[in-house]
Amino acid sequence: MWLAVLSSNELRKGKPLGVRRLGLDLVFWRDESGKVNALLDNCPHRHAKLSLGKVIDGNIQCPYHGFEFNGSGNVVKIPALGSASEMPKYLKAFPIPVHEDYGIIWIWYGDGNPSDSPRFFNDMRGLTVYSEISEVWGVSLPRAVENQLDVFHLPFVHYNTIGRGGRTLVNGPLVKIIDEYSFIVYPFNEVDRGQRPLRSSQIDASLLRNYLWFIYPNLWENYISEGMRIVAFFAPINATNTKIYVRLYMNVTGIKMIDKILTKLLMPFNAYVLHQDRRVVLTQDNDVKRDKLIHADYPIALYRRMLFKDVELNKLLSASR
Ligand code: FES
Ligand SMILES: [Fe+2]
Structure with missing residues (x-):
């Protein structure tokens, strides 16, 4: 089920946002195109808060040892391994499905398929301001x-x-x-x-x-x-x-x-x-x-x-x- 959790204007480009919703610590950030990503705010390495880190090339960088994760939770960079090494598969952050529309950011909870868009009021008839x-x-x-x-x-x-x-x-x-x-x-x-x-x-x-x-x-x-x-x-x-x-x-x-x-x-x-x-x-x-x-x-x-x-x-x- 989609749950409205943030107003779009709370999430600026280039700056991660750590918030608690549904009792979970979540980190949100926008990549270069403005697309919203969300993970559990908990680095799978040694569990620092990702939201204290930085957005780098559209990914989130952990503040502790600089591991970088994409919106799917996959680790894309581990500085200590150097750029020539392969990324280990077992290191994965927990991705949260997100959707943004009408100036609202939704997260998905529960079973089912997050492929459908969240519902909104279809009687707004051009009301956007x-x-x-x-x-x-x-x-x-x-x-x-x-x-x-x-x-x-x-x-x-x-x-x-x-x-x-x-x-x-x-x-x-x-x-x-x-x-x-x-x-x-x-x-x-x-x-x-x-x-x-x-x-x-x-x-x-x-x-x-x-x-x-x-x-x-x-x-x-x-x-x-x-x-x-x-x-x-x-x-x-x-x-x-x-x-x-x-x-x-x-x-x-x-x-x-x-x-x-x-x-x-x-x-x-x-x-x-x-x-x-x-x-x-x-x-x-x-x-x-x-x-x-x-x-x-x-x-x-x-x-x-x-x-x-x-x-x-x-x-x-x-x-x-
Ligand atoms: S705790 Fe996040 S990179 Fe080490
Ligand atoms: Fe009232």
């Missing part, structure tokens, strides 16, 4: 994801921002299942006038414009309007820490430079809203299994169904505790 913020929260991946699938915390957590108006009653929630790994939620909350919440079958979906789209394991989109979206991804560092990336995409003036300035101007508001979430989410226990859900938590339950059957992800995250 964005600004981004990112920060690490001391919470598990599920807690970070579920906060964004939660359609009824808004009047409480965001009472003075995006949740203004006291719409505490939750209709539905209306959910469109795209497939095994993806669904769309159409929030429809109202002021409580003494009415019962509508069932999703009673909701006229054509009236609902705003939606949340989730692609398992960690991509999220909030459709605000044709020219404005928020996209987030949640990169698990280990079982209890997650790096949250939030982007504001805009295409309102049609002039990229101006749209870019607008996204920048609006970013502090997004950060403020995100920190309203952070204040509460950081207090949650990471053990989701003890939660008692209600009807409005349906999108969260759907996510958990995907999560609980993802043996590989759970294995990696629980090993990283």
Whole structure:
């Protein structure tokens, strides 16, 4: 399964980047063409961190004895052997399949075939200009994801921002299942006038414009309007820490430079809203299994169904505790 773990702008050409994701220390670097490579950040010789080394001819050079490895993990140079010797086959670093697109770097985990590209939102319709913020929260991946699938915390957590108006009653929630790994939620909350919440079958979906789209394991989109979206991804560092990336995409003036300035101007508001979430989410226990859900938590339950059957992800995250 592809997992979004880095924003493209975090990885500069010519400089290796050591990061922890899924409890694993990884080193990323770009070769001359800009192509991203990743290995476990652990030299097979005597286990120094490769990320402290250099990028040389598109390969990564270990800082300790100068062994060089390519993106497939093969050793291509051992200075102590001189340039005339053959490279020993038993010395191999551990390669991690990577993919870069939409300004996101994905890694592959688990079985299956990494030949297919990672999925992204196909409703972006030319939206390419964005600004981004990112920060690490001391919470598990599920807690970070579920906060964004939660359609009824808004009047409480965001009472003075995006949740203004006291719409505490939750209709539905209306959910469109795209497939095994993806669904769309159409929030429809109202002021409580003494009415019962509508069932999703009673909701006229054509009236609902705003939606949340989730692609398992960690991509999220909030459709605000044709020219404005928020996209987030949640990169698990280990079982209890997650790096949250939030982007504001805009295409309102049609002039990229101006749209870019607008996204920048609006970013502090997004950060403020995100920190309203952070204040509460950081207090949650990471053990989701003890939660008692209600009807409005349906999108969260759907996510958990995907999560609980993802043996590989759970294995990696629980090993990283
Ligand atoms: S530890 Fe990496 S080259 Fe020796
Ligand atoms: Fe929120």
